[in-house]
Amino acid sequence: MKKVLSNISSPLSILLWSLKPFERKDKVFAQKVFELLCKMDSSYKSFLTEFSRLEVSLKKLVELAYLEAFEDISPLVGVEHLFLSLMSLVGRKDYERAKIFAFSQKRERGLKWKILFEIITDLTALEEVGLLSEVIIREKETNLLIQKLLQTQQGSLLLVGHRGVGKTSLMKGLAKKIAHWDVPKALLGVRIISVDVVALANAPFSMRGFLEDNLGAVIEQWMGPKRKAILFFDNLHLLPVGMPIGFSARGGRKFIRCIGATQDAENTRLVDNPLGALWETFNVGEPSLEDMRKIANIRARELEFLHNVSIDKAAVNEIFKQKLDKLSDISDALDLICAHKKFKDTPSKKDMDKNEERLLLKNNFRIALQKRDLDAMYVLDRKIKALERTIGEGGEARKVVIGGLDAKRFFKKGPLDILPFGRSVNSLERVLMKSIIGQKEAVLALASSVRRAVLKFKGENRPVGAFLFLGATGVGKTETAKVLAKALFGEGRNFIRLDMSDFRERHTVSRLVGAPPGYVGFEEGGQLTDFVAENPQSVVLFDEAEKAHPDVLNILLQIMEEGELVDAGGMKVSFKDALIILTGNIGSDLISKGSIGFHSEPAKNSSASYVSYALMKERILNETKKILKPEFINRFDGIIVFKLLEKADLYKICGILVNDFEKVLLEKGIALKVLPEAKRFLVDRSFSLEYGARPLRRFIEKELMDKIAGMVLKEEVKFGDVVRVSLQKSGTAFQLKMRVKRIRKII
Template sequence: MYNYFFWHYTDGTRKYLEIWRNYFEFFWRFFSVKMLLKTLFWPWKRDITRHGRGFDFQEFFQVAAFNAIARIMGAITKLTAIVFCLLLECLTIVLGAVFFAVWLFLPVVIFAFLLLGIKAVFALNFLDVIIMFVLAGSLYWLPGLFYSISQKKFPSELSLAEMMKEEWFDLVWIRAGIESEQGRGANLAKLPNLLKTNDIEEEEFNHIVNWVARQYEARERARRFWRRENLLAERGIGKDWIYGYSVHLDLVSKALHFSKKEEYQLIGRENEVEAIERVLSRAEENNALVVGDLGVGKKTIIKKFAELIYRGNVLPTLSYKRVLELDMGAVMAGSANTSEMEARLRLIMDEAVMAGNIILVIDNFHNYIGPQTGVGKIDVSGALTPYLASHHIQIIGITTYDGLHKKIETTPGLLKYFEKVEIKELEEDKTILILEDAASSMEGRTDVRVTYKALKEIISKSGQYFADIAMPERAIDLLDEALVYVATKTGDKMLEIKHVDLIISQKTEIPVGEVVMEEKEKLSRLEDILHRRLINQEEAVKDIASAMRRARLGVAEKKRPIGSFLFLGPTGVGKTETAKTLAEAYFGKEERMIRLDMSEYQNLYDINRLIGASEEEPGHLTTAVREDPFTLLLLDEIEKAHPNILNLFLQVLDEGWLTDFAGRKVSFRNVIIIATSNAGAELIREMVGQGLNLAVEKERLLDFLQSNNIFRPEFMNRFDGVVVFHPLTKDHLLKVAELMLRGLNKRLAEQKMAVVITAPLLKKVVELGYDPQYGARPMRRVIQDKIEDLISRKILDGSLQKGQSIEIKPEEI
């Protein structure tokens, strides 16, 4: 009781006076009294009439009368609001003073009733006891409620030991992936062992505590509606009364408001919002051009700026502005041609100018500036430019770097009206804060809780596998997809790392996450698997298997391609077959391969065929990788490409990305790159003929390639490995022929037929198909032209039917 009385006359009294002052300030701001007094005799909603040319007394009198009525109507409405506000202010003063007097004497009255109740106890007058204590309790209820609220500390005011005793701390254990019962039994002394048992770093745990505590405190502060920041955040009335109507504009636009569900996305963007505010507050060149990559949150930042205006937390020059997003599609939809569309746009812009408080947001601004082709694109720069210099309307254009350079910068005289505000991709430490708030918002929709480790996995893997979209959008999209999956496809109530990895595996069709036993065995005996389709080439198999293991187990550099190899060797020794085998082993099927014949890129201008020259002529390479970023890229006969094209691949091999003609980055970080070359084939044959070990003599071959200016050292050094393929001997060719015939039998198995593979048949295939210049490559043609044709003829004449095998004699082919 003593604590309460002490609080009542110290902090309690101070808080009462603060709340009293807050409501007094709230009513003044809510009714916009200062602004209404300043514009008391302005026309209502700027609704004025102007007379035409010449002088007509009747027209002059009608115009003057109409404008006078508009001013009188505006004054009456504003005076009504001002008077009502003053009445509320007076009521606040009177009631505030009365309640303050009651507040001062309330403890004395409560104490008196308690004493009377105690006295009645000794007098055994139980009815008086009940009455006195009920009266004391009733008087104590409201101040007692505020006392209990004021004694409840925010998380930022508590130590970790104190926070661990709070009910809301249960969510910390859930986010950490620790059983709640196990967490509740912990204290500071037991915490280190508990974290170690659950494989949680102390830094991670502190981050989880901050995540839960920050959101809990934000909710608690928002619930205390009497606080100044909560009261003054209300929009109020009267702010639009001095600005004009925008009937036509409202039909093709929408007000940008920043809903609480989206607020999580604005962490770490304060500087960008302030930059937009500064630009739009200027007297000249006060239009903003917001520039950034897809997914960085350009429109979200503008929404936050609009919300600040809505709440009145901006510079005075912007206090009464309306931020509207213009739907250019709706503007174009009602127009039959370009002239009609421009006329409609001018009508809308004139209306916005007359309104006087419009900030117009145009998304994909580049689609409406300069020469345009395609659906939904049109050049309106001619109609728009005259309004950019107006003081009565401001424009925020949203564009990409590509749109800025290709359209806006090339339009004469346009950029001088704008100030660029660049939006860069967020760093991971800020992205995870956004993701934490996003998780809390999405959990209510799916009834699935999100663990901190799952969030870290989302950020890490979204950057690794979906780099074409910027942060934070790619991480938020993956989080949303993972939560929906857990809620609809599993019975789990927690989003964990395994769920995130499963979603990514389904989207990319490649294994992601923890390696299961079956896959461990596959990775361990990868050399054996590759040798099922590759004959000889021990070095190639070893290097490839090593690179795949490093990539799958997360040991390899994640900012480079999965693996990159330069295959050197004569034609027909298995370089291309190795690439197909690798595509099947890593990506699931050999069709997931992009093959470029580099002999078609021998001229300098051929670089445009790779990276594109325009929207109508996109690049073969950049388009293919953008459409399938999880693939094997085979650069066949790389030595025949122009030297400048080889330089293009230096960045790809080193940094894992390439810029296309439009300045867009294309990620190669989930691509295996294999370049093949016949350069030095004669030297390889010579060394094999001399019985030299190619692995030992590799440096001699590389020196030959450099000294003859076939490849520069910096180009070859960018590859993870340079692999020399051995020419095939007759024994090797027999094994290759056997592999090819087994492939034929796989195709025949669909018809329940088979070829009996015999030694004489293999020798005949090698005899007919071996060519010293082309290696084993002609044997495939022999099998196709001789054996497959023979089988087709036997099926036609009925000598080979389903369920039968055929033994082909050498003389038959």
């Protein structure tokens, strides 16, 4: 009993200190308790003697202290609980006074201890009772980690590796070996305590100091004074700056060790600082091929439970045939195949009819419930449950079987066929032709090249496709890239444009991949690598590539050949699911001189002579070879040449721009009608063979959009009005005429 008391309380002097609040409020009550406690010496003999005079057993006192701790939602029996149990034996009135004092701190203290115990998990204890998830123990890495832990001068370890490499599984494997006594004697009895970093970082700010200062103390009292522990902080980089260092430095006694885990990109933030000496880096690489197969089988069993499917071993084997080099890619592929298969598994007409019947029965059940008709409710409930069992909702759902053929079809279709909205490259020409005007030859060539790239007629590690768009300014090169991104990848953040005129100097290369450590902008990362890492399925446009520095072109050459790029932080960014497009104005000087043209066939009403589109493409390619290196040109899946736009093309583009403006006004309750003669006026006044469609866009903004915007601000056009735009003659010139018609009924 002495040992029990020594484990649950501090010296009796602390009990005397806890009387100070009573001295200010009730001196008589405090004096009475003080006299009682002063009779007790710090020795256990005197303590027991005093209680024997009060005819109270120590066992009863300890039991009452435990009850007080339980009511306080505290995992430990503290001094205040022993004090309250003592007061309950002194007298009911005195106990109530002490309880009132303790109640003000009870809720806050209980919440703190509750949060503290929710963020820690004993992995070793879970394995001892068979509740730790199944993992593959990587013997080589685990043995090396054990050797590091056995070093007497070893500080805290930091496991570094990219996402999904197996850092957490490595610690779980160590916990399994310790639980089964498959470790050296020095590690027997050690507990692996996992700390939930996300919960710790999201804890209320007022409790962070409490959690940081008491984490080691709680684990010490939880395990006992002679037990050893290793604190494991997964995703250590998610903690606020300073907290991980504080845990390492004040983690408790020497028998408590700290092991953190972080990704490659976040390693420098934790290590490259004055206190970084507290951590020693332990690199965790990809597992061997044999271990990858075992881990993939375990992951398949987990996904079977999560997706309620049945995964055949042939499906796992088919994934390994794709030669995926990362464990995270294999796991993601398994998850995608399951989701894709379930997406295709739509309910049959028979199931839909049964579902309609089920909804009707449930509606009748609600009516019976309102009428309190118990007999009808009983009958309807049995019918509903029986019907749900037949359609797989109330009982066990029908499992979808995923075999090797499903995985083969998944990879054979390529990455673009499994993207949002189920878009297919088969209709790519039709989608592009709706928005790209006057570039039929370029669209057909682009669609054919994209289709070849998607069908995997290329290196496994190369991007989905790499294309070079050539032509004069304003012919639709950038717009084609935007429409292509939307056609292939759907709506969303899947397009980035990099103006190569901003990368003329050598040092500007760092903007793409990030500045090296120690240089300005290191924390910001690279524009290109950060975007592709977050959006792997996207279109990357390098506009006016001929203006970039040669070092930038070397980076593009690496992307098109290797399909990956290493940023300044050492993280590899994959471009395997990205589409690379470069644009250039090479040959535009020849166009301005009028020596060549871009019409696919001679124009009937034009006095200028135009050569064929094929001849024009050949001349432009010859000019391109003089500027770009041959090894750079050979990396493209297709070189697309855009011809000059004719007036007929600009009429169609004008219609598209006006229709877009009409939609904007219609959302504000204003209808716009532009007559054909007004559109012809806009095109005739802005036509430029050299600059393409850009002058037309600017002229529409100036003559149409700006004027209507001014009318709206002056309240000359209001909600429900119709603006009719026509053409009128003013002297010898023509100008647009805008007439506002107000109608009662909004169209």
